Amino acid sequence: MEDTTVSPSPTRKYYLKPPPTMPSAGPPGSPRPSSRASVTPRPSTPARPPSPTKPKTASALNGQIHAAATSENTGISRPSSPLKTGQLKSHNLTGPATLRVPERFQQTPTKVPPTPKHLLSRPRSQLRRPASVAVLRDESGSGDSGESAPSLRPVSSLDVMSPSQQLLRQSATSHGRTASVSSKYSTDSLVGQGNVRVLVRARPFLPREIESESKCLLSMNSALGTTTLTHPDDIDRGDELWDGVNGTPLFRRVKDAKEFVFDESLWSVDRTTKNAQLVDQGALYDKVGRGSLDHAFEGYHTCILAYGQTGAGKSYTMIGTDDEPGLIPRTCYDLFQRIEKLTTATTTFTVKISYFEIYNEHVYDLLLPTVAESPTPLKVRESPVDGPYVKDLTTYSVRSYAEVEKYLKRGNRQRATAATNMNATSSRSHAVFTIALKKIESDAVMDETTEETNSRIRFVDLAGSERANSTGTTGTRLREGANINKSLTTLGRVISILAESSLASKKRDIVPYRDSTLTWLLKDNLGGNSKTAMIACVSPCDYEESLSTLRYASQAKHIRTRAVVNQDFISAAERDEKLVEMQQTINKLQDTLAQNSSTHKQQTDAQVVELEKFRKVIRYYEDKAEVEEAKRRAIMQENETVKLHNRLITEHVKEMRVQATESIKIPDSFVKEWNSITQDTAKFRKELFADISNLFRNDRQLHDRTVHVKAQ
Numbered sequence: 001m002e003d004t005t006v007s008p009s010p011t012r013k014y015y016l017k018p019p020p021t022m023p024s025a026g027p028p029g030s031p032r033p034s035s036r037a038s039v040t041p042r043p044s045t046p047a048r049p050p051s052p053t054k055p056k057t058a059s060a061l062n063g064q065i066h067a068a069a070t071s072e073n074t075g076i077s078r079p080s081s082p083l084k085t086g087q088l089k090s091h092n093l094t095g096p097a098t099l100r101v102p103e104r105f106q107q108t109p110t111k112v113p114p115t116p117k118h119l120l121s122r123p124r125s126q127l128r129r130p131a132s133v134a135v136l137r138d139e140s141g142s143g144d145s146g147e148s149a150p151s152l153r154p155v156s157s158l159d160v161m162s163p164s165q166q167l168l169r170q171s172a173t174s175h176g177r178t179a180s181v182s183s184k185y186s187t188d189s190l191v192g193q194g195n196v197r198v199l200v201r202a203r204p205f206l207p208r209e210i211e212s213e214s215k216c217l218l219s220m221n222s223a224l225g226t227t228t229l230t231h232p233d234d235i236d237r238g239d240e241l242w243d244g245v246n247g248t249p250l251f252r253r254v255k256d257a258k259e260f261v262f263d264e265s266l267w268s269v270d271r272t273t274k275n276a277q278l279v280d281q282g283a284l285y286d287k288v289g290r291g292s293l294d295h296a297f298e299g300y301h302t303c304i305l306a307y308g309q310t311g312a313g314k315s316y317t318m319i320g321t322d323d324e325p326g327l328i329p330r331t332c333y334d335l336f337q338r339i340e341k342l343t344t345a346t347t348t349f350t351v352k353i354s355y356f357e358i359y360n361e362h363v364y365d366l367l368l369p370t371v372a373e374s375p376t377p378l379k380v381r382e383s384p385v386d387g388p389y390v391k392d393l394t395t396y397s398v399r400s401y402a403e404v405e406k407y408l409k410r411g412n413r414q415r416a417t418a419a420t421n422m423n424a425t426s427s428r429s430h431a432v433f434t435i436a437l438k439k440i441e442s443d444a445v446m447d448e449t450t451e452e453t454n455s456r457i458r459f460v461d462l463a464g465s466e467r468a469n470s471t472g473t474t475g476t477r478l479r480e481g482a483n484i485n486k487s488l489t490t491l492g493r494v495i496s497i498l499a500e501s502s503l504a505s506k507k508r509d510i511v512p513y514r515d516s517t518l519t520w521l522l523k524d525n526l527g528g529n530s531k532t533a534m535i536a537c538v539s540p541c542d543y544e545e546s547l548s549t550l551r552y553a554s555q556a557k558h559i560r561t562r563a564v565v566n567q568d569f570i571s572a573a574e575r576d577e578k579l580v581e582m583q584q585t586i587n588k589l590q591d592t593l594a595q596n597s598s599t600h601k602q603q604t605d606a607q608v609v610e611l612e613k614f615r616k617v618i619r620y621y622e623d624k625a626e627v628e629e630a631k632r633r634a635i636m637q638e639n640e641t642v643k644l645h646n647r648l649i650t651e652h653v654k655e656m657r658v659q660a661t662e663s664i665k666i667p668d669s670f671v672k673e674w675n676s677i678t679q680d681t682a683k684f685r686k687e688l689f690a691d692i693s694n695l696f697r698n699d700r701q702l703h704d705r706t707v708h709v710k711a712q
């Protein structure tokens with residue numbers, strides 16, 4: 001049965017204009033139907049009145065963006081103006097930089113609805129406890145959940161640092177300098193390998209949560225990176241719990257508050273909370289996006305994953321809205337700003353982007369110019385150098401932020417979203433946006449070195465983990481949900497195995513990357529050559545889901561990856577040597593080719609000569625046969641003449657015998673002569689016959705020989 005909560009008319013997440021049609025979801029293994037997800041139309045964000053953008057210097061821009069992260073939110077609403085391509089290009093590279101920064105990339109006050117009073121009541125237990133007591137860490141070393149337990153000890157600021165930071169701090173101290181705790185990315189880049197950075201972001205209350213008067217179960221200490229989750233039943237009992245007579249609690253807690261330590265705990269719930277600073281989109285970019293881009297420029301592969309329950313703010317964090325762009329647009333914008341500044345005669349950059357989604361375990365291209373009725377899923381292959389990759393995925397070379405924005409919008413429009421009880425525009429697929437950055441350095445004057453650095457920035461907006469009953473899903477939505485949960489469970493298993501082996505420094509169990517398309521494609525980002533960060537998005541009022549997300553995230557922080565700078569470095573000497581080597585190979589090949597053709601010619605010539613020989617022999621035998629024939633004919637003629645002569649003599653002799661018999665006595669001399677002639681004639685005849693038969697034999701042999709030669 002199809003999901004009854006879904007209306008047939010489509011809409012897209014976040015970007016203004018919804019497309020006319022949208023493919024619907026299909027069962028796993030079947031081609032993705034053209035309307036994969038029909039969703040409830042969402043009113044598009046009203047266009048904001050354009051405001052004149054203020055020219056700013058580059059340093060002013062940096063300062064401003066930084067200020068967005070650090071300054072207290074003033075609450076002053078500022079109209080935004082859309083980014084214009086021309087504005088990006090107006091930057092003067094040689095003179096003092098003058099940049100027009102689109103307002104939406106500047107500090108923007110978060111459009112958080114005013115928080116109702118009842119939501120501002122924080123668990124007093126947490127407010128009253130001193131920070132050193134509130135931040136606890138598991139000493140058991142199990143590290144599986146990262147939650148606090150009664151046997152926990154206070155955590156110092158050193159404990160909050162990741163192992164790589166501690167390592168750097170130690171090495172820096174031994175070299176007489178101190179490492180900055182805040183420069184997490186730079187420490188990692190020096191070490192080359194490090195743990196997956198884990199950040200938790202709590203989103204504001206949604207209108208339906210405000211309506212139902214949901215309570216805030218979360219509190220955060222941004223300085224220490226702690227997130228505390230209180231059970232809903234304990235929320236209103238803070239005083240009694242901690243103000244018991246002589247330290248004895250008056251009430252038993254329903255469940256202990258769960259406390260977790262992360263690299264960052266980012267409070268986006270409201271602006272009034274005292275113990276945590278609001279982290280809006282700009283501040284979030286400063287905390288995770290900027291560093292990731294730094295690494296990409298250094299040549300590292302980087303990855304930022306957004307994880308969390310459905311409706312927890314993953315897509316908002318990654319993509320954002322037109323007014324409040326998320327990590328992807330901000331990174332792309334910053335990327336081209338930096339490229340403009342860094343491009344010189346000898347340093348050039350190329351940027352390529354791709355965007356795909358994993359829907360029901362199949363990979364679909366999100367950047368195709370037109371979406372087919374039933375798009376064909378793409379195949380996943382593995383290259384020995386680049387690891388698993390999507391075959392035939394569309395990749396665009398882009399030269400400006402405006403181009404990226406165009407493709408990003410196209411991809412977001414094509415992504416499968418649908419309405420569920422938890423989120424009106426729930427992402428039903430995992431989306432992966434990749435930027436491939438290539439930096440080419442060459443010394444044009446000296447022709448000394450050529451250097452090529454290839455890095456990949458990957459953003460993964462995971463589909464939301466969900467419970468079927470809370471999302472109210474049935475039919476197609478339920479099937480999608482099952483596939484989403486399956487791949488997230490595999491991701492969880494992969495994370496758990498990687499974390500365990502990192503913690504125990506033991507030989508890794510087989511990591512089941514291949515058990516889902518998602519983990520297979522993220523293999524390198526999770527356990528290989530990548531600097532990876534995970535942003536765990538949580539709702540402020542869903543205990544079970546937030547607890548599960550925080551536990552998931554807590555495991556991920558133990559994973560260590562081994563990032564390397566992806567650089568090809570060829571010296572001019574090496575290059576020349578290679579060229580000479582290649583030229584020699586070409587010469588050798590040409591020689592072989594020439595040799596082959598001359599050998600072939602020689603072989604042909606020899607065959608012609610041989611043939612000519614045979615022809616000569618044939619001609620010789622033919623001539624000989626003619627001569628023999630002439631001889632034969634002459635002998636035959638002679639034979640005929642002799643025969644005639646003999647007949648005449650015989651006649652004459654007969655005549656003479658008659659005459660002699662009649663009258664004359666034949667003298668003896670005549671008889672003798674007669675006998676002698678008769679003998680000679682007999683002898684001559686014998687010899688003649690012998691000659692003739694010889695001639696016939698020769699003639700036959702010659703004939704046979706001729707036939708044989710011709711047959712050859």
Ligand SMILES: Nc1ncnc2c1ncn2[C@@H]1O[C@H](COP(=O)(O)OP(=O)(O)OP(=O)(O)O)[C@@H](O)[C@H]1O
Nearest residue numbers: 203268310311312313314315316423426427463464
């Ligand atoms: N930090 C935030 N500030 C303001 N609004 C937020 C924030 N995070 C989330 N929201 C709002 O919460 C709602 C749900 O967020 P979003 O769609 O990003 O959730 P999601 O985790 O991507 O959900 P799904 O997995 O179902 O796609 C949206 O209306 C979004 O604008």
